[in-house]
Amino acid sequence: MIVIMKPEATRAEIEAVIQRAGQMGCKPHPIYGENRTVVALVGDLTGVSREVFDEMNGVANTMRIQEQHKLTNRATRPDNTIIELPGTNIRIGSTEIIVMAGPCSVEGRSQIIENAIAVKEAGAKILRGGAFKPRTSPYDFQGLGEEGLKYLAEAREVTGLPIITEVMTVETLPMVAEYSDILQIGARNMQNYGLLQAVGKVNRPVMLKRGMSGLIKEWLMCAEYIASNGNYNIMLCERGIRTYETATRNTFDLNAIPVVKQSSHLPVVADPSHGTGYREYVPAMAKASVAAGADALILEVHPDPDKAASDGRQTMSVAEFAKLMHDLRRVAVAVDRFVGEAPSPVNVDELAELEALA
Amino acid sequence: MIVIMKPEATRAEIEAVIQRAGQMGCKPHPIYGENRTVVALVGDLTGVSREVFDEMNGVANTMRIQEQHKLTNRATRPDNTIIELPGTNIRIGSTEIIVMAGPCSVEGRSQIIENAIAVKEAGAKILRGGAFKPRTSPYDFQGLGEEGLKYLAEAREVTGLPIITEVMTVETLPMVAEYSDILQIGARNMQNYGLLQAVGKVNRPVMLKRGMSGLIKEWLMCAEYIASNGNYNIMLCERGIRTYETATRNTFDLNAIPVVKQSSHLPVVADPSHGTGYREYVPAMAKASVAAGADALILEVHPDPDKAASDGRQTMSVAEFAKLMHDLRRVAVAVDRFVGEAPSPVNVDELAELEALA
Amino acid sequence: MIVIMKPEATRAEIEAVIQRAGQMGCKPHPIYGENRTVVALVGDLTGVSREVFDEMNGVANTMRIQEQHKLTNRATRPDNTIIELPGTNIRIGSTEIIVMAGPCSVEGRSQIIENAIAVKEAGAKILRGGAFKPRTSPYDFQGLGEEGLKYLAEAREVTGLPIITEVMTVETLPMVAEYSDILQIGARNMQNYGLLQAVGKVNRPVMLKRGMSGLIKEWLMCAEYIASNGNYNIMLCERGIRTYETATRNTFDLNAIPVVKQSSHLPVVADPSHGTGYREYVPAMAKASVAAGADALILEVHPDPDKAASDGRQTMSVAEFAKLMHDLRRVAVAVDRFVGEAPSPVNVDELAELEALA
């Protein structure tokens, strides 16, 4: 159930609703929109009386949400959720389409710093890179761990780009949260409920990837696990599903974009690199993602893709990425969005110094 | 194997290659490109000597095609196939993105004519409508048959729009070919080899829909069945595949567009109506199709979608379609294509006359 | 709707019901069970009055069938359909589990005759072998055609084994029906409605394979296409569906057996050769099929599997087949069924004579 407050409702009136809901045995979640606040009531609603709220000061009306996802439901919050990254002017879910780019794995200090500089110059706003890597084989390279996180933090210092990186376990969550700006939950962990609950209690935006066989409605429920623990800054990332077709690594399910947009207020990120698995298909599908309504893109880019430690086949070169950024700008404008202009070039001396260190 | 002729090769030299190939026991297919001609040799190649061709007059060189699809392979013909509809200026596979629109089924004379007028005014270039309908139940409406074809032909006369309609059996092929401008092979018949061979012998362009569980490489081989019987005017239509996801009717697999474009020279048509199954998702996915590189779109449009005899849930109203056409024009330009401007309105008196007949 | 006749209803009373139904505009199908007859009414039921039948002589009661499949519905006919092959004592759908075996393709005269003798000796009751082969590539071996059918007929003469073989087109149906005892509709043609309607008008039992992405309810509707044209002797053959898993050629969906058995009275055939695609998995899955309730098995067997013209990887040797037959007998007994004993050996002189001819 949601209690919709009047636009002019005071903070005290909102608080009174929250308190009353708590007394009735359910869990109230205030959701502050641009125009008005709603208080979503979830959990055990058996003791909740709708009439009580209808008569409270500042309440416009009450509404039942039929779907299982409550806090993440478009009906609960008609406006889009916009996720702001502190200390930056980046807003995910707004008119600007945000591009995140970088290598699959952090392989070393100079690699990630150079990569960060390169993607920044081409127009990326956020740096991606894995320090903890979920690998099919226990014998494969599992990422650099904390060392990788430190290199990411250095790359941020040099470029100013915020960082998104994957968190795989509850144990390493505090460490990953300390170094990163956005926490990524990988496809294999979409339904790792312990991890979802844990990131729900952390003050960091979360990008939740769709599981390989995740139904869209299950995916929204996984976001609900995070939101119901208090963290509403959630992006949903489509990265391809598992089907019978083998011409692509996964079947990148762009349909998920309009479906999610209709039933939820959360921003949607598209990952055509994992979605298709082949770098030659990434430009077409990145443009299609923008046309379909994605709020952000996450792309694998590496200075020398064929030498990447993992996922080289789906990784673009810097030149391919720069070309794509140019094309994306045109498509974005055609759907009344924009992809931000590239910043002025990074200090070249700094770059030379870094190369000397490598 | 393909024999690539020199740009300046004479018709006699090409004929000589064809004749020699026939003597060696294989089947030669001359493919006339804009700059040069290639002769593709398919079938039994055991008696074929590459050296013989290398030494013939007018031959530039010879090449083996590794993939199973030969005639439809991009390597055989680096240029795009462009399908021209006789008596019109419509060219499918060129810079212009062609929009086909109309109802799922032809339901009656005035319905299809009005529908044709409406979609033409909004900018459609080809009229779609089913006269023979493949239905899951033998007890459901199976289409108007020849009567429906006649109404389609009338609609063409009134509007000038060429017609695309489905052919389901070899027996009805002559009849359908007589009335229609493009033959549609439905998803259920993708691997109906008897039907493929039959349309391969008919002088009509064919739009081959991907089967519900068709691998892209199988789909190309089905096109090869048509081409190897002599009909090279083939479009491939992506219409969604069957996966575990139920939020959409099918999983519209846009990835197929760049995959097919890379490995074949045939034009690709996108069908977001069947692909998603819900009209509210069609605009996003139609725009995404254009951004991904589709050469044409096929859309279900009906003056009163909720009263359509079939597939109403995925059918757009005329107003929705007109709005989409406007949006598509912008996206097309952003990828260096265009969607043709709407023609001048149809004669209003004619329309009134038709309404009187209804 | 079905009209259930009393056990003692006379033929005249049944005829009266049929006639009355016809007058009401629907299509009546009398289904003669062991204990009683029902008349199923399909097609346009708008003019049908239930009360009229309730009051007719010989009528026990009337019942609506909710599901879309009417004639093939278990509710219409609670007893199992048993298909008898004329001139033999073979009854498919009864307590005996019938094993069909033979090569994927008929490759030559002596090959098929030797193969027939071998599988008969091991206990097979029906000979399988393809004369018309649906192949992914138009350039691959398409089967021997009528020549192959003649060899099959010869093999039947030598061994007495009835023949099952695939029919691919309406044009070749009369020819295939002339030579064969059971018509096979392949997976690719499950929804080739023209072909289904045609075999529905032929007096030959039909084995309808499930399409690669056929829903069970669609599969039953395809059987309904056959039955509604007058041919009720239909077996449903599970042969594996297309999923993301690649360890097996298809995902052999044994669950279909109890599902179909519950909702239809038609016999179910299991094809673990295509279902798994690897001969080493066939024995386990053949035994599982019997345990799950299959009425018949169809198995690919070849004297020299690695030299088979097609599908060698999933084809068992004669020795493996003989061993499996022995194991199947034990499992059959454990589920109150039986697999018939092997017949006495074929005349050895005859065999030598055949080998001389080869």
Next chain:
Amino acid sequence: MIVIMKPEATRAEIEAVIQRAGQMGCKPHPIYGENRTVVALVGDLTGVSREVFDEMNGVANTMRIQEQHKLTNRATRPDNTIIELPGTNIRIGSTEIIVMAGPCSVEGRSQIIENAIAVKEAGAKILRGGAFKPRTSPYDFQGLGEEGLKYLAEAREVTGLPIITEVMTVETLPMVAEYSDILQIGARNMQNYGLLQAVGKVNRPVMLKRGMSGLIKEWLMCAEYIASNGNYNIMLCERGIRTYETATRNTFDLNAIPVVKQSSHLPVVADPSHGTGYREYVPAMAKASVAAGADALILEVHPDPDKAASDGRQTMSVAEFAKLMHDLRRVAVAVDRFVGEAPSPVNVDELAELEALA
């Protein structure tokens, strides 16, 4: 790589091999078979010299394992792994087929104790029941937690049945391991690598369920994650995969049984309750599982299925379960296995006392 010791190799010789391998930088895993020991070397093999081992005392020969799964590979250990439960005579992976049964969730003290008594009387050897439940919605019943574990332990005391129950997080692992005899990893957590590594370090057998879209080779790699951490007592549980078919809740993939049996020495458990999702299909598929080679079954049984807190639709009544046990015994014998006879009835006074408590 594996180092195969001679049958007569001494413990000192085995230890020498282990020590030498450690010095070379890889991780040695001794696997003690009935006839001989092998030492599997995994991890970083770059410094490993095959010749060194070939010349050591007690070494028969060395062998490379091509597949990614090393410790769980059939080639590493040709004998079946047999998992013995301490304090019982239960051996999973041996000739006896072990049946685990019980409710989906532990709902209360008397419920689980009565259920345990009932399934024991019908012949179950292990009690299943969930105390921590992975639920799609965060607002649904999540299980009784530790309270549920205590009731399970009580049920074990009353009946003597060992307990299998799910562990969902690393944090609750010590608690769950304390109360239970077998740890279950659920389908959603198949690739929760943190959890796999943690159960790999615990001295409890693990049953690893296949993920909803888990490839068999990925599933084996997940088992490898457990084994490479030191715990070799792993069972693989097939519970159905996600496909396009909706007639069953999942597509229970019995093919996985022969595939896994061929490539791994680990025992396989079949879960037809989740596999099909409907209790009426469970008997057929349970029998098929035994025929296909399953080493154990896990079945949902509840005294009053329609009142079960979760999964009632797929839960059998006690009477249905008892009937099935009888049928399974017959099928098991037909494949040279057996399902143990039911034990003598539980003390009736004890039962009455329990009922008084309920």
